[in-house]
Amino acid sequence: MKNIYMIGIGLIGGSFAIDIKKNNPNAIIHGISRKDETLNKALTLNLIDKKATLDDIKNADLVIVSIPVDATVKLLPTILDKISETGLVVDAGSTKEAICKAVEHHPKRRNFLACHPIAGTEKSGPTAAISGLYIGKTNIICEVEKTTFKLQEKALQLFTAIGMRIRYMDPVSHDKHIAYVSHLSHISAFMLGKTVIDKEKNERDIFDMAGSGFESTVRLAKSSPAMWTPIFKQNKENVIETLEEYIHNLQQFKELMEQDNFSEIFKEMENTNYIKQILNGIN
DSSP states (O other): OOEEEEEOOSHHHHHHHHHHHHHOTTOEEEEEOSOHHHHHHHHHTTSOSEEOOGGGGGGOSEEEEOSOHHHHHHHHHHHHHHSOTTOEEEEOOSOOHHHHHHTTTOTTGGGEEEEEEOOOOSOOSGGGOOTTTTTTOEEEEEOGGGSOHHHHHHHHHHHHHTTOEEEEEOHHHHHHHHIIIIIHHHHHHHHHHHHHHHHHTTOTTGGGGOOHHHHHHHGGGGSOHHHHHHHHHHTHHHHHHHHHHHHHHHHHHHHHHHTTOHHHHHHHHHHHTTHHHHHHHHO
């Protein structure tokens, strides 16, 4: 794949660009963005080789779409309109059902591969892009059977070359599972940050007492609202379900505290320590 077009050159797209170029020195990375300042920054950082527009997509061997999921839903049909018969379009959205539905009847649906690389940091923009972001990370691929086999092969070669593991899943299951392991985590961080900020208005020295535990727990609250609001909107039903369960557990914990039932609190925490084994399996 020589002509690669990045639509969105932030953390996800920029990190893809770095490692794709490392493995394919002859590849030409073209950048597309609504903001010219983003393209200029990406050029300065050597994330892209050239600026491009949507009309240039007809020349693409590969298009990677890494923009907010609401924008992806709107733009993806237009991208497929412009892609050549041999070109491949890949997205990197954190929700999959709405994106897949947006192009399910498109005549070039076979040129699209629905993906979710589960990787990232709380940072955003071109300066957040880093080499090696995807090493050992899982890439969820949905509806793989709807993509032309030769294009599947090219995509898998690219993903494995930059160190990714591949997992296949249907869009509905993906959105349900990701609500628990990703979307709820971000909501928890945002609301923990809000709680502390609200309290800090009255107790100015509260942040002097915040240690590494607080910092690591609230880290995700630094994530981009422009990216996460559309994710919550597209996955609303699943996110509400996870919140109901989470709120129930918090309420139950509060009631145990009120009852001075610390032996049961100990058991709850001890049982939850099993998460260590799960996370060791992920790592």
